[in-house]
Amino acid sequence: GQNIDQPTEMTATEGAIVQINCTYQTSGFNGLFWYQQHAGEAPTFLSYNVLDGLEEKGRFSSFLSRSKGYSYLLLKELQMKDSASYLCAASAGVDSGYALNFGKGTSLLVTP
Amino acid sequence: DADVTQTPRNRITKTGKRIMLECSQTKGHDRMYWYRQDPGLGLRLIYYSFDVKDINKGEISDGYSVSRQAQAKFSLSLESAIPNQTALYFCATSERQVNYNEQFFGPGTRLTVL
Numbered sequence: 001g002q003n004i005d006q007p008t009e010m011t012a013t014e015g016a017i018v019q020i021n022c023t024y025q026t027s028g029f030n031g032l033f034w035y036q037q038h039a040g041e042a043p044t045f046l047s048y049n050v051l052d053g054l055e056e057k058g059r060f061s062s063f064l065s066r067s068k069g070y071s072y073l074l075l076k077e078l079q080m081k082d083s084a085s086y087l088c089a090a091s092a093g094v095d096s097g098y099a100l101n102f103g104k105g106t107s108l109l110v111t112p
Numbered sequence: 113d114a115d116v117t118q119t120p121r122n123r124i125t126k127t128g129k130r131i132m133l134e135c136s137q138t139k140g141h142d143r144m145y146w147y148r149q150d151p152g153l154g155l156r157l158i159y160y161s162f163d164v165k166d167i168n169k170g171e172i173s174d175g176y177s178v179s180r181q182a183q184a185k186f187s188l189s190l191e192s193a194i195p196n197q198t199a200l201y202f203c204a205t206s207e208r209q210v211n212y213n214e215q216f217f218g219p220g221t222r223l224t225v226l
Contacts, residue, residue, distance in 0.1 A: 030211055030213070031211070031212065031213070033214065033215075040200075040220075040222075041219070041220070042202060042217035042218060042219050042220055043155070043202075043217050044217070045214055045215075045216075048212070048214060050211070050212075087154070087155065089155075091213050097143075097160045097162065097168050097170075098143070098206070098213040099145070099157050099160060099170065099213075100155075100157075100213065100215055101157075102147075102154045102155040102156075103154055104152060104153060104154035105154055
């Protein structure tokens with residue numbers, strides 16, 4: 001089965017750090033993606049984790065624990081342009097066409 | 113230049129009409145996908161294709177059909193549109209790789225069925 005959970009909304013202040021959590025249950029789990037989506041636009045790739053641990057890429061980091069079915073996206077030094085929806089997606093294996101099973105997204109509002 | 117393009121970008125139609133949404137890509141990717149996005153429901157997979165001769169149903173294929181005319185083209189059809197098919201539709205592509213499936217999304221088509 002497929003089940004991806006993440007908070008619906010979060011608010012944080014410019015310059016601060018925010019952590020967006022995601023839990024998943026995916027058959028044939030094959031990795032965890034994070035995408036950013038601004039309103040009315042296409043999702044764009046942020047990060048990918050397949051092994052346990054932290055992946056850092058500039059202001060953005062992503063963590064995965066396969067045994068716990070848990071990931072988080074960490075955004076540092078928040079900027080106003082980071083206001084967007086953040087999508088957690090678990091990748092299924094070949095039997096499911098390597099489909100991405102998306103959570104409903106976390107809408108992040110960055111305030112001055 | 114956009115790597116994944118969708119036409120039309122916006123479409124308003126009436127219940128019962130046949131609608132085709134088109135997707136083209138210049139990335140040379142084998143895998144193509146169609147998703148719909150609804151407020152509060154996230155992205156849901158409609159159909160996917162690994163190559164021209166390989167078409168598979170996704171989570172919500174009822175009421176939709178697809179055609180993979182070439183490696184670069186993947187069309188989604190609504191044979192008889194209904195209002196609950198009003199949504200934002202995205203096409204996506206990915207490379208033929210084992211164990212890695214980063215998907216690249218087109219700009220989306222906003223469809224309204226009256």
